[in-house]
Amino acid sequence: MSEASDLEKLTSREYQYGFVTDIEQEYIPKGLSEETVRLISAKKSEPEWLLEWRLKAYRRFMEWLAEGREPTWAQITYPKIDYQAMYYYAAPKAQPKLESLDQVDPELLRTYERLGIPLIEQKRLAGVAVDAVFDSVSVATTYTAELEKQGIVFGSFSEAVLKHPELVRKYLGSVVPYSDNFFAALNSAVFSDGSFAYVPKGVRCPMELSTYFRINAQETGQFERTLIVADEGAYVSYLEGCTAPRRDENQLHAAVVELVALDDAEIKYSTVQNWYPGDAEGRGGIYNFVTKRGACRGRRSKISWTQVETGSAITWKYPSCILQGDDSVGAFYSVAMTNHRQQADTGTKMIHIGKNTKSTIVSKGISAGRGQQSYRGLVRIGPKAHGARNHSQCDSLLLGDQCGAHTFPYLEVKNPTATVEHEATTSKIGEDQLFYCQQRGLSAEDAVSMIVNGFCKEVLRELPMEFAVEAQKLLGLSLEGSVG
Amino acid sequence: MTEAVLEIEGLEANAGGKQILRGIDLVLRAGEVHALMGPNGSGKSTLAGALTGRPGVEITGGKVRYRGADLLALAPEERARRGVFLAFQYPVEIPGVSNNYFLKSALNAIRQHRGEEPLDAMEFLALLREKAAVVEMPKELLGRSLNEGFSGGEKKRNEVLQMLLLEPALAVLDETDSGLDIDALRIVAKGVNALRSAERAMLVITHYQRLLDHIVPDRVHVLSEGRIVRSGGKELALELEERGYGWLEKEPPARGATAR
Numbered sequence: 001m002s003e004a005s006d007l008e009k010l011t012s013r014e015y016q017y018g019f020v021t022d023i024e025q026e027y028i029p030k031g032l033s034e035e036t037v038r039l040i041s042a043k044k045s046e047p048e049w050l051l052e053w054r055l056k057a058y059r060r061f062m063e064w065l066a067e068g069r070e071p072t073w074a075q076i077t078y079p080k081i082d083y084q085a086m087y088y089y090a091a092p093k094a095q096p097k098l099e100s101l102d103q104v105d106p107e108l109l110r111t112y113e114r115l116g117i118p119l120i121e122q123k124r125l126a127g128v129a130v131d132a133v134f135d136s137v138s139v140a141t142t143y144t145a146e147l148e149k150q151g152i153v154f155g156s157f158s159e160a161v162l163k164h165p166e167l168v169r170k171y172l173g174s175v176v177p178y179s180d181n182f183f184a185a186l187n188s189a190v191f192s193d194g195s196f197a198y199v200p201k202g203v204r205c206p207m208e209l210s211t212y213f214r215i216n217a218q219e220t221g222q223f224e225r226t227l228i229v230a231d232e233g234a235y236v237s238y239l240e241g242c243t244a245p246r247r248d249e250n251q252l253h254a255a256v257v258e259l260v261a262l263d264d265a266e267i268k269y270s271t272v273q274n275w276y277p278g279d280a281e282g283r284g285g286i287y288n289f290v291t292k293r294g295a296c297r298g299r300r301s302k303i304s305w306t307q308v309e310t311g312s313a314i315t316w317k318y319p320s321c322i323l324q325g326d327d328s329v330g331a332f333y334s335v336a337m338t339n340h341r342q343q344a345d346t347g348t349k350m351i352h353i354g355k356n357t358k359s360t361i362v363s364k365g366i367s368a369g370r371g372q373q374s375y376r377g378l379v380r381i382g383p384k385a386h387g388a389r390n391h392s393q394c395d396s397l398l399l400g401d402q403c404g405a406h407t408f409p410y411l412e413v414k415n416p417t418a419t420v421e422h423e424a425t426t427s428k429i430g431e432d433q434l435f436y437c438q439q440r441g442l443s444a445e446d447a448v449s450m451i452v453n454g455f456c457k458e459v460l461r462e463l464p465m466e467f468a469v470e471a472q473k474l475l476g477l478s479l480e481g482s483v484g
Numbered sequence: 485m486t487e488a489v490l491e492i493e494g495l496e497a498n499a500g501g502k503q504i505l506r507g508i509d510l511v512l513r514a515g516e517v518h519a520l521m522g523p524n525g526s527g528k529s530t531l532a533g534a535l536t537g538r539p540g541v542e543i544t545g546g547k548v549r550y551r552g553a554d555l556l557a558l559a560p561e562e563r564a565r566r567g568v569f570l571a572f573q574y575p576v577e578i579p580g581v582s583n584n585y586f587l588k589s590a591l592n593a594i595r596q597h598r599g600e601e602p603l604d605a606m607e608f609l610a611l612l613r614e615k616a617a618v619v620e621m622p623k624e625l626l627g628r629s630l631n632e633g634f635s636g637g638e639k640k641r642n643e644v645l646q647m648l649l650l651e652p653a654l655a656v657l658d659e660t661d662s663g664l665d666i667d668a669l670r671i672v673a674k675g676v677n678a679l680r681s682a683e684r685a686m687l688v689i690t691h692y693q694r695l696l697d698h699i700v701p702d703r704v705h706v707l708s709e710g711r712i713v714r715s716g717g718k719e720l721a722l723e724l725e726e727r728g729y730g731w732l733e734k735e736p737p738a739r740g741a742t743a744r
Contacts (some may be wrong), residue, residue: 430576431540432576433576435537435539435560436575436576437586437590438559438561439560439561439563439569439570439572440593441564441565441593441594441650442561442590442593446593450578450581450589454578454581455580458580
């Protein structure tokens with residue numbers, strides 16, 4: 001009874017969310033052109049300024065595409081993406097009016113229920129407001145009325161553009177400009193929906209806000225845009241989840257998330273990313289190229305990113321904090337797992353600008369099968385960041401000997417009073433650990449999941465309680481098919 | 485004669501590509517404590533590995549019956565659930581998994597197999613406190629990550645604590661005495677003796693006779709080059725202490741006799 005054969009037994013279950021919802025969709029014809037951008041904007045009855053902004057982004061993207069500026073520095077390999085071969089907009093026909101959940105297509109409600117996110121009033125999650133995004137549009141948001149009573153705006157991005165144009169215009173692109181990078185430019189041109197949240201001065205958001213992203217349509221990219229603003233003294237905890245059907249071809253997901261925290265505000269942003277990872281041979285799966293950045297604009301503001309990344313064929317994302325306000329605090333807690341042929345190049349950037357700014361990085365990478373992953377992190381201490389402090393800890397856990405883990409820490413320290421610490425470890429789940437657990441009566445599956453969860457503990461405890469248990473289960477499931 | 489818990493017949497096994505066990509015959513009956521002694525490299529730990537299904541130990545011949553079942557056909561966790569326990573010579577560390585949590589998971593996995601209800605947190609804690617007291621296990625070690633940063637003696641005490649909790653039918657202790665000072669040795673022996681009972685069999689693997697001052701065996705076997713070369717009462721251990729292992733290797737083993 002070797003370790004390999006025990007771990008092989010874990011292969012039996014498949015990706016749980018790989019089903020397709022059979023629903024009539026409308027598309028904007030395949031391919032990327034100025035016309036595509038104009039059509040998306042028109043579909044959403046957007047104001048002129050937003051269309052102009054999209055078009056600037058579109059032109060920049062096309063220039064970069066022509067110059068071959070798609071980034072190549074990440075430790076990932078994939079065939080060239082044909083940006084003309086996909087749909088940029090797909091939405092369920094017969095769009096519901098967002099005022100009432102009764103008008104949501106029952107097929108969509110069933111889909112979300114199957115995903116564990118019931119939307120209808122009798123069943124919806126207590127204490128969690130959900131915005132459900134299906135391909136290119138938001139199909140429902142729960143608890144909006146309750147939140148409105150406290151002045152909290154939460155719902156689809158498209159709706160926010162129409163109802164709160166002054167807020168959107170003030171903050172959109174203020175953290176991630178359209179010209180920030182290749183994929184951010186693409187997103188800025190064609191983003192179709194996403195979530196918007198604004199928590200007013202002094203308000204502590206009484207429930208978790210969350211968005212559940214679902215890709216359903218074939219040959220379609222999902223380009224969502226999320227913007228969260230916490231005004232002075234406000235607090236909000238936000239969680240996003242995502243899944244996609246099992247398909248043999250790859251699909252592109254290029255999102256942008258911007259967070260803004262003003263004086264004494266705090267934003268906790270958590271992600272449980274479970275896009276379809278492709279099969280054991282590396283066929284199919286989502287290409288996840290995401291730009292996430294938070295600006296701690298105000299004094300004593302706090303932003304923390306917590307991510308559990310188990311899905312996607314390729315993950316390219318670096319949720320970052322710009323610590324502008326004096327005494328502001330940034331944190332990045334990450335668990336990334338790659339199994340089979342998955343590749344992940346992920347990490348963070350902590351940009352210290354203000355005085356006495358503090359950042360914490362805890363990155364836990366788990367590789368199994370032929371998974372490859374890299375931690376890439378930048379800590380930059382600017383010349384005025386007196387007394388800035390950073391602590392980084394990057395640990396990798398390997399299952400088997402065909403996977404890989406790499407660490408690329410970058411440090412730029414321009415202020416002599418700063419303290420920067422970096423620790424890194426790599427370990428292997430030994431067959432001795434596994435055997436020890438089995439000798440105490442635990443199955444190989446439970447043993448691996450216990451060891452992995454122990455390894456990730458520091459990160460998992462940062463997740464909202466309702467989701468920590470889900471995340472633990474997900475880590476166990478994602479290891480299925482790993483060969484020791 | 486009481487019921488046999490373990491019957492090993494002609495057991496042969498390889499480890500690291502080399503033949504280590506060359507035909508072991510051994511019977512343990514309920515209520516008996518047997519000591520297995522022998523020089524380094526004689527196959528003591530390989531035998532423990534063969535009985536518990538350790539990866540890297542490849543069975544090449546022979547049979548093992550455990551309470552009527554073909555032990556070698558069972559997966560390691562299945563053997564454990566049926567009551568085979570190994571106190572490890574080198575207990576592993578599992579960072580981030582608390583000792584408490586690990587012990588509770590193990591106990592409940594075994595209880596489930598026995599068709600018993602899992603213990604809830606309160607019941608478990610009460611039981612844990614009672615057993616921890618026997619091996620004088622400090623409370624703070626129970627909340628720490630499993631074996632992480634434990635001293636050698638603390639790890640061994642933790643092994644005995646697990647044994648007390650899981651109440652195995654067959655306990656194999658692999659050099660549980662190695663590296664222990666005299667106080668730790670006394671505590672470990674106390675734990676083992678607390679578990680001695682008419683239903684249980686124990687195989688105590690040791691290099692030194694001193695453990696056997698505290699855990700008095702019913703039988704002593706000497707392993708050399710993968711075979712049991714001598715079996716006797718507890719006085720055999722004393723004889724070994726005086727004369728070393730050298731004299732046994734010169735004398736051929738009694739042929740065809742099953743050690744018992």
